[in-house]
Amino acid sequence: MTPSALSSPQPFLRVVGLRKTYPSPQGALEILKGVELTLEAGASVALMGESGSGKSTLLHLVGCLDRPDSGEIWLDGTLVSALPETEQATVRQRAIGVVFQQFNLIPSLDVRDNLAFQARISDRLEASWLDELTERLGLSSLLSRYPEQLSGGQQQRVAIGRALAVRPRLLLADEPTGNLDEATGDAVLNLALELVAETGCSFMMVTHSARLAAKLGRQALLSSGTIVEDGVWPGRRGER
Amino acid sequence: MKQAFWTLFALLAHWRRHRLNLAALLAGLSIATALWSGVQALNANARKSYADAAAAVNGADTRALVSRQGGLFPQSDYVRLRRAGWKVSPVLEGTIRLKDKTLRIIGIEPLTLPRGARLSGLGEKIGLEKFITSPGAGFAAPETLDTFGLRGAVASLGQAFPPVEVLSQAPPDALIMDVGLAQKLLDRHDQLSRLIVESEGEAPLSDVVGQTLRLVEPNQDSDLARLTDSFHLNLTAFALLSFLVGLFIVHASFGLAFEQRLTIIRTVRAVGVSARTLVAAMCMELFALTLLAGGGGLLLGYWMAQALLPNVAASLDSLYGAAVSTRLSLEPGWILSGMLMAFAGAISSAWSGLIRAFRLPILRTQPQAWREAHRHYLRRQGLLGATVFAAALAFWFFGGGYTAGFALIGGASLGVALILPVAMDSALRLGGRFANRPLTQWFWADSRQQLPGLSLALMSLLLALAANIGVGGMVEGFRLTFTQWLNERLIAEVYFEAKDDLAARRIEQWLGRRAEVEAILPTWRTKTEIGHWPAEVFGLRAHPTYREHFPLLSQSEEAWDRLTRGDAALISEQLARRLKLGLGDAIEIPAQDATLRAIVVGIYPDYGNPIGQLRVDADAFKRHWPLAPRTNYSIRVAPRKTEALIRDLQEEMGPSLARLANRAYVKELSLSIFERTFAVTGALNTLTLIVAAIALFFSLLTLNEMRLMQLAPVWALGVSSPRLAVVELVRTLIFAATTALWALPLGLFMSWCLVAIVNVEAFGWRLPFHVFPGQWAQAFVIALLVALAAALVPAIRLARKTPAELLRVFANEG
Ligand SMILES: Nc1ncnc2c1ncn2[C@@H]1O[C@H](COP(=O)(O)OP(=O)(O)OP(=O)(O)O)[C@@H](O)[C@H]1O
């Protein structure tokens, strides 16, 4: 490590040489082949790439939901990828909020309990903040409904509320608006970005939509197992 | 802690929306606990009764003197021992029949009863005068008074019968009185059955009484406990079977809940609940549910035991002549052991789920892998089934005996049950090969997919049906054999018992003058003990009636002629098995003064008799048991003149008769005893089937919710929901029918094991093996009905599903 690297501030999230293979009937399938990525505190990045390129896989690894075969994930100066399971769980509940493609909500709990769940287990329940989130996400009238009584967009909004209720340091979202129509998708994402900006958390989002990706600070392209492009898109650079 | 709490909250919330599954889970666990603890209560109650009966006069730690030859000994021995400084107390025990039940008479002497004996305080408590002074008094427990109708007037029972008073410590079905009174009542003048030893005298026993008595150490199991052991093991085995069937429900419900809660589990893990906390919460849930179900099960078990107790008491009475209190008394240990059993059951049903939850990757794995895993699982299960089956066979082959017989039944049942899903899977795959229309193809493939969810319920149905066929076949076979045997055995037209010896002689003479009487056959009887087993000796004459009709299993040449010579005996099958005697073996029968040595010349079946029996020549009987009452006879009469003879006999000899009955009555009596013998078995058998029906019912009902996932796409492709419902119904019927077919050979095998191994070891008789196709048909129909009942509700619900409900399946797939 060079002295200059030491003097520069550590990025909030640092992914180094990340590799992941899955077993398959045709033998081992290497999905991530040494991914490098950083994200500053409070910054946001959109992760793009073809279907099956490994975007969700990368997001899961960053979210401590799975372990890489090799490589490191540093979160706020901690090598989270090497932590034992119980400590990873603690990192998940305190520092990370996740919004997935599917299975975001606990089917046995109503919207109210779903919103509060993560905050409750991490002992960070702030009633006023939760009320505000509920209000702004437009969930006030849905509080006593159960997940299967909600539309796709409503479910995504509950998931976002649940994730932000703990005031996470990092919000991870996997195509949060994938199932929504354009207008609703835009509205949900705008709201999420607004809230992210207020809480000052870092934000990483997988999306197939260039238009939505453009709303984030940076865009990274995953292809053949590595990040092949990373930066501000030419189009947006021009906008600036 | 907070994490665990909220995780538990999320887990428990699941049940609110899956009440049926919760009900199945609780019902299964309650029923399993109830059946187990109920039978335990019955066993404990019976054992306590035996112990009470034994301890009432003996005390738990006192030694006793009994006749070296078994049976009674003269009172003079007692007097001699007292004079020699031995502190002993006399006891005379015997039984009388009252209201078709056995009343045990215990004669004691309160003054000399040692401290350790349970009834030792009797003298002070009730006043000695009452006990000894004329007319004396008898004492019995309240329930004994009720069952024998001893409250109030008892004058009808004869002069020797004393007024009876309540004594709550008295053992069940027993009447306690002064020993002198008992001698009079039992007609055993100057005879005793036991001396309780408080302390030994200076002079050694043999110097005082010679070789007539021997000392028995305390704390040996009572005869009854020994005799009834197999019966209680029998009950326990049944309870275990029902427990297992109940656990199948629990296992299935837990399995289903686990599948349904995968999303909950994954989501709470994803938002930061560690695997350890998750499993801790699941354990807490398990604990709470078990506490609830176990408590309910104990209540249910208590109620069940209460309901079955009369049956059990009846069976024990007719099988072993054992008196069991019909008032259920429970120890705190019973609650504890019932709860432990509930926990053992719950944990054994849930542990695989707990381990899976602990190891579960948060991210979804491919469905392909699941299918592969299930195939492996099936293969392993089949292998395990075959191994269990083989192990049971090996165990029986090398072990032998009663427990091995049960192990064989258990192992074979478990083995066949484990193989069932594997076999069904193969059958369904085969079915799929021959299907050519799309809907039938889907039908076979989909049935295979449904198999894992249903297999446990089908396995429990298999076990219950097999037990039904097996036990039913055994009982029915017994009934057949028993009635045939009774017909052969009860040949005489009239049976009577005289009041006493003098009366007997008078009646004999009277009968001798009647022309229609073809033969007067003595059936004198007395009790003895051979090789520490109680036995009955009969004195009879080798009349042609016996030669032609009396059923024998095996006999030496000229058996009846040799019997007449006086040095030969016929012995019952039970006795032969117990003493390991065969034709030509010598047997020493302890008689009144000396031993009667006889050669076994015949072995006869004596179904349903708890104690061994011997038959010797009437003259030899008279010689060896001069004091035994010779009051029982049977009479051969021309059938048409039977009724008239009975009427005349009653009219003229009435006061001399103790009992008089025609053949039909005796037969009816014997058959009713038979019915009582299998009262418990029948009741438990039915219970097991009910439990299995519940298992199947709940499994189908709960599965229905998950079925929507697989049915919705077919519905979307244009198969109407009523049609789907019919398909579901047919599918369930096919499953049930196949299971019933599997159950048949297993049931036959069980029946054979019961007849050829367990019964022989337990009761000492072997029945010919019969098969009853009518029963099989019945079991088959029951299986179909159970399945139909269980499938109908889900099918109707399915047929009524609105498109919106079916569509939601797609919405939820995300
Ligand atoms: N548990 C698994 N076992 C085996 N292969 C897997 C597993 N999970 C994912 N894969 C494979 O890894 C590759 C990457 O999957 P991933 O879900 O990361 O793609 P993605 O970029 O998110 O795609 P999409 O845009 O369609 O969501 C795919 O080819 C997928 O089939």
Ligand SMILES: [Mg+2]
């Ligand atoms: Mg993806």
